[in-house]
Amino acid sequence: xxxxxxxxxxxxxxxxxxxxxxxxxxxxSGTVELLLRERTILVEAGEAAEFxxxxxxxxxxxxxxxxxxxILDQEGQRTHLQP
Numbered sequence: 001x002x003x004x005x006x007x008x009x010x011x012x013x014x015x016x017x018x019x020x021x022x023x024x025x026x027x028x029s030g031t032v033e034l035l036l037r038e039r040t041i042l043v044e045a046g047e048a049a050e051f052x053x054x055x056x057x058x059x060x061x062x063x064x065x066x067x068x069x070x071i072l073d074q075e076g077q078r079t080h081l082q083p
Contacts, residue, residue: 002028004067009033009060016056023057023072024050030066034059 010016016035025032026048034041034049035058042062043049051057 001072002067002069004065005030005032005059005061006065007060008062009035009058016058017053018056019053021053021072022050023053023070024048025059025068025070028067028069030064031062032059032066032068033062 016037025043027043027045029045031045032043032049034043034051036051036055037057041049
């Protein structure tokens with residue numbers, strides 16, 4: 001699935017989600033901020049990230065829009081693709 005991110009990652013422990021499965025994404029353009037518990041990782045264009053979704057997590061655009069290709073299971077789709 002191809003997703004364009006325009007908003008920053010949500011902040012605060014209540015904003016971090018968990019669900020069964022794993023997420024994988026590669027950044028096509030821009031920079032994505034990936035929050036894993038208290039750790040912040042910047043993933044830039046041409047880089048990829050993969051992680052257990054049982055770790056509290058969130059991700060969003062960093063300093064401008066970003067575009068990613070991601071692989072999500074059904075639970076991940078429900079969690080990450082809310083309107």
